Amino acid sequence: MNDIIQRMWIRLWYLVVWLLPALALGLFSGRVASETWANVYEPRAIVAMTFTALTTVLALLMVRPHPLSETWPLLMMWGYALYPHPDPLVWTAVALLTAVCFAQMIPLPALPERWLARGGLVGTAVLFGALYLLTIAPGLLPADNGEFQFIAAQLGVAHPPGFPLYTLLAHLMTRLPIGDTAAYRVNLLSVMTSTAVLLLVYQTVWDMTKRVWASATAVLALGTATTFWAQATTANIRSLTALFAALALWALVRFYQETQASRENPTGATVIPRSLRRGIPTTLDAGIPHSEDFVRNDKPIPRSSAFARIPPKDRWLVVAALAMGLGVSHHLSLTFMSVVFVIFVVVVDPTIVKTPKRWLRPLLAALLGLLPLLYLPLRASTAVRGASADLATWSGFIEHVLGLGFQGDFFYFTDPLTLGLRLGVMGNILTFQFSGWLLAGMVIGLALLLWREWKLGLLFGLSFGVFTLITAMYRAPQTVEYMLPAYVPMVLCLGYTARYVGQSKSSRPLIQLLTASLFTAVLFQGWSHWPSYWQMHRMEDARDYAQNLLADAPPDALILANWHWATPLWYLQEVEGQRPDVTVRYVAPGADPYGETWAQEIAAAWGNGRDVIATWYDPTTYANLPPPEPLHEAFWFRQQPRTTLPANFTPLGANLGENIHLLGYLMDKPTTEIWQEAVLTLAWQPISQSPNLPISINAHLIGSDGRSYAQSDLTVSPQPGGITLSQFRLTLRPGAPPGDYAIRVGSGETSTAVTTHTVTPMSQPPITQHRVYRGASTARLLGYDWDYTLPDQPRLYLHWQTADGYVTEVRDNGDTTLPSLTGPWGVSSNQWAVSSEQGQHYVPLGQGIIWIGDPISNLAVSPPPISQSQTSLLSQHFTTTRPLWRDYVVSTRLVGYEADGFHWAWCDLVDYVPAMGAIPTLKWIAGSYITSPHSIDYTQESPTYETYCQSVKPAPGAPVLAVSDTAVPGQSIGGMVTLYDAFTQRPLPILDERITAQFPWIPLGQTTIAP
Known part of the structure; x- marks a missing residue:
């Protein structure tokens, strides 16, 4: 009887291990096929059952001959077969996860390890070289990127610390017969340096793990990270910084391995760490001491060259020292990593402290890396931009190389409150780069390293930690880019997480599932980032802006530009020779408020009889200047009034009420997508009012249903004489139906139709929660x-x-x-309905930005949280549907209300670039999630105010909203947030007509002061 029962259980087991994976495959395939094709054929239920029956029969036949050890990955398909919702992303993830698990089970060819390593390197170079070439920026770029392009073309001197090595390499690129412009060729240098970083990452992970999957996962994670991809396709110095960090880390890993090997095998035979073996035949020599982690392989190392006669571990010290010498001469931020590297060397090999002879070669290599700095004094006397005679003096040279002009930015965020907020922002920077699953894999890898090979864990952990802490304290406008070298040790930890693939037999499925999950995550990361970089590849915003401005500037005009637009203007003039008669002058921040500096520069030049074009606008400080005329996105202060309609305008010849005569208009494009901006430029003259009296004018896009779906309101001061041009920016809000719209212009109670405009659906799906x-x-x-x-x-x-x-x-x-x-x-079914998500927020703004919380009313719990000696966190969260090309500022206000709940008793304001300046909107891509933290501070001390509604912060740069000392228990306080253009101060439109009908900002609700 027992035998019969046992045989029955065995047969039942064989049936289960056949049916479970087979049915998973059949049902999964049938469901995917049905959801893809059932909507094409009718009746859908019959089609779905037919598809599922066919795929299930095929799956049963395919799986039957195979044991569970070969088919267990199919069990994951039950995840989607039973999933309650149709979702292509879910079934794609399940399919990829299953495929990767099967791929890991396929034994690699019996090839020498060096062939596998070289194959991986070639594959990395081909894959990412092609990816970055497909998405490379097509040409001219703004700000620092534009500076690097024109400095490279003319062998000039860049802003401190000068970046001489980068300038020389980029200049060599400009001489290649590739591409149409020097700007494109300089962008191409970043493709090369970034691909080189990935090659070093691949080699480093390979040296640690001897696993193709581990190396590939690390490379894909870094290569598709948000900022790394952006830097790989644009002219920048960060990729080269990451290259030197990656080279040094690779050399130090090799130094560690050689040091360990020499301790285990003082006779000179190669010793391979046990944890890194991959089926290598080995024997243990009882006469040689060894640890549990290392085994001996009696293959001698050939030493024929002079360099090879240097002890292997010291060879790698020379490479690391050269990398750090080049890195520090390139950018001083790598100095802090260099300190960690020196500590690591001493920890790995303490005997080096007692053997000064071993210092000589690394020191010479490091000094050799400083040689590019000689470029600066050699170019000091040349007539190129950035060159100065001071560079040939010790004081001038040191000041430029050390960037002493920026020394106030180092260790800027050191106040505990501000630093705490800033460290939180650093976490946002990491989620901005990598998916949460990959970050978890990095933490696991670091923990495994600290457990198994703690010295490497110390190297990677301290390299990341120290660099991140220094960057967090540094006031940099683009912290997200400064962090690039820190991403390298992170992905090395990620690669280490996957090192067990193909090792432990008992835990193979679990380990393979973990590695497959990481690999699937990096594939999804790359796939989600691809549309944004493909879109950016097809845009040349900086050239369009600068070239249009130069083309339409009057003869001998003066263009006053902020740094963002000064560099592409200089490039077009000095490299391509466009409009040499126009003067482009950079307006640098000074001791006075920036708006006042601009107003003074404009007034002085305009008073000297020159036409002035400004790329920056401040309505408050410009109040006493003549009214400017819009010139594309800039502002033209004319010397002579405009007397004729511009040639590209459509004539109108109609009156708007009794005050305005409409002369003509210009639309920037014939069609506009929903959630995009249409620009209407209107030419008009006042009829009866005083020319100096401002006039309110509005423009609307009216749909076929008679509703307004876009609106722009201006209060315009007419030109003292001649024709006035006014520019209306109309952003179609979500909810606008495609079709033909009427453009109506109004003033007061009157309005008139100007033209029609075609609105089309969005070409990219909006971001949804x-x-x-x-x-x-x-x-x-x-x-x-x-x-x-x-x-x-x-x-x-x-x-x-x-x-x-x-x-x-x-x-x-x-x-x-x-x-x-x-x-x-x-x-089809009528059973599904959307769930009511109480408390969620989704307010669309211009340029595809979405505000998704948080309101201050979320703090309105019992007891009220705003009380003395207590700090409350008010964070603002944003996402975006597309990559952005403009810099926007987040303006957050805290208000204490009078007893009527309407009038303000006191207020405080914080304006800054998102995430405390760390993640500018210029760096956002579709799907980015950004948090801008604010602290509500209620102390017993009375806050000091610089100006109305602007308190002196407890620490420089602190995003602190102060509660006034006049606040009383039970008082209602509220918040509000807006965004505006950092250059033109133009508010970003709120695309919710319910909100704009009541407020010019997004209301954050109300709470109360605690008793």
């Missing part, structure tokens, strides 16, 4: 979002994909009714 994938008869629902910003006025956004593109439907008052939608297996 609730992704779905359910088809209707003519469209597919891709996601939905709730907004509860206004009390008792919930708004629902439904995002649809149509045959022509993407549209958003807006529902108010809690209406959640939906048409019949497809569900699992592509079968």
Whole structure:
């Protein structure tokens, strides 16, 4: 009887191990096929059952001959077979995860390890070389990137610390017969240096793990990271900084391995760490001491060259010292990593302290790395931009190389409150780069290193930690880029996490699943970032801006430019020879407020009889200047009034009421996508009013239903004489239907139709907090979002994909009714409905930015949180539907209300670039999530105010909103947030007509002061 039962259990087991993976494959394949094709054929339920039956039969036949040890990855397909919602991303992730697990089970060819390593290096070079060439910036860039392009072309001197090595390499690139412009060739240098970084990462992980999957995971994670990809396709010095950090880390890993080997094998035979073996035949020599982690391989090392006669570990010290010498001469930030490297060397080999002879070669290599600095005094007397005679003096040379002009920015955020907020921002920087799963893999890898090979863990952990801490304290406008060298040790830890693949037999499925999850995560990371970089590859915003400005500037004009636009203007003039008659002058920040500096520069030049064009605008400080005329995105202070209509304008000849005569208009483009900006430039003259009296004018885009879907309101001071041009920027809000729109211009109670304009669906799907994938008869629902910003006025956004593109439907008052939608297996159903997500926020803004919280009302708990000696955190969260080309400032205000709950008793304001300046909007891509932290500080001391509603912060740069000493218990306090253009001060439009009908800002709700 027992034998019969045992045989029955065995047969049942064989049946289970056959059916479970087979049914998983069949049901998964049937469901994917049904959801893909069932909507094409009718009836859908019959089609879905047919597909599923066929795929299940095929799966049963395919899986039967194989044991569970070969088919267990198919079990993961149950995850989607039983998943309650149709979702292509989920089934793609499951399919990739399964495929990667199967791929790891395929034994690699019996090739020498050096062939596998070289194959991986070649594959890395080809893959990322092609990827970056496909997404490379096509030409001219703004700000520092533009400076590097024109400095390289003319062998000039860049801003401190000068970057001489980069300048020389970039100049060599400009001489290659590749591409159309020098700017493109300088961008190409970043492709090369970034690919070289990835090659070093691959080699380093390979040396630590001898695993192809581990090396590939690390390389893909770094190569597709947000900022690394951006830097790999644009002219910049950060990629070269990362290259020297990667080279030094590789050399130090090799130094560690050689040192360990020499201790285990003093006779000179090669010793391979046991944890790194991969099926290598080995024997243990009882006469040689060894640790549990290392085994001996009696293969001698050939030493024929002079360099080879240097002890192997010292050879790698020379390479590391050369890398750090070059790195420090390139950018001083690597000095802090160099300190960690020196500590690591002493920890690994303490005997080096007692043998000064071994210092000589590394010191000479480090000094050799400083030789590029000689470029600076050699170019001091040349007539190129940036060159100065001071560079040939010791004081001038030292000041430039050490960047002493920026010394006030070092250790800027040191106050505990500010540093704490800043360290939180550093976490946001990491999530901005990598997915959460990859960050978890990096932490696991570091923990494993500290457990198994703690000295390497010390090297990677301290390299990242020290560099991150120094960067957190440094006031840099683009911290996200400064962190680039710190990403290298992070991905090395990630690679170490995957080193066990193919080792432990008992835990192989779990380890393979972990590694497959990491590999799938990096593939998804690259796939999600690809659309943004492909879109940026097709844009040349800096050239369009600068070239249009130069082309339309009057003869002998003076263009006053901020740094962002000065460099591309200089490039076009000095490298391409455009408009030499125009003077481009950079307006640098000084002791006075920046707006006052601009106003003084404009007034002085205009008073000397020159036409002045300004790229920066401040309505307050410009109040006493003559009214400017819009020139593209800049501002033209004319000497002579405009007397004729511009040639590219369409004539109108109509009156707007009794005050305005409309002469003509210009639309910047014939069609506009939903959520994009259309620019209307209107030419007009006042009829009866005094020319100096401001006039209010508005423009609207009116749909076929008679509703306004875009609006721009201006208060314009007419030109003292001649024609006035006014520019209206109309951003179509989500919810606008595609079609033809009327453009109406109004003033006061009168309005008139000017022209019609075609609105098209969005070409890219909007970002959503609730992704779905359910088809209707003519469209597919891709996601939905709730907004509860206004009390008792919930708004629902439904995002649809149509045959022509993407549209958003807006529902108010809690209406959640939906048409019949497809569900699992592509079968239509009326059962599914959107869930009501109380407290969520989704306020669309111009340029594709979305505010997603947090309101101050979230703090309104019992007891109220705003009390003395207590600090409350008020963070503002944003995301975006597309990459951005402009710099926007987050303006957050804290207000104490009078007893009527309407008038302000006191207020405080914080304006800064998002994330305390660390992640400018210029660096955002589609899907980026950014947090700008603010602290509400209520102390017993009375805050000091610089100006109205602007308190003196407790530490420089602290995003602190101070509660006034006049606040009383029970007083209502509220918050508000807006964004505005950092260069033109133009507010970013809020694309919610319910909010704009009541406020010029996003209301953050209210809470109270604690008793």
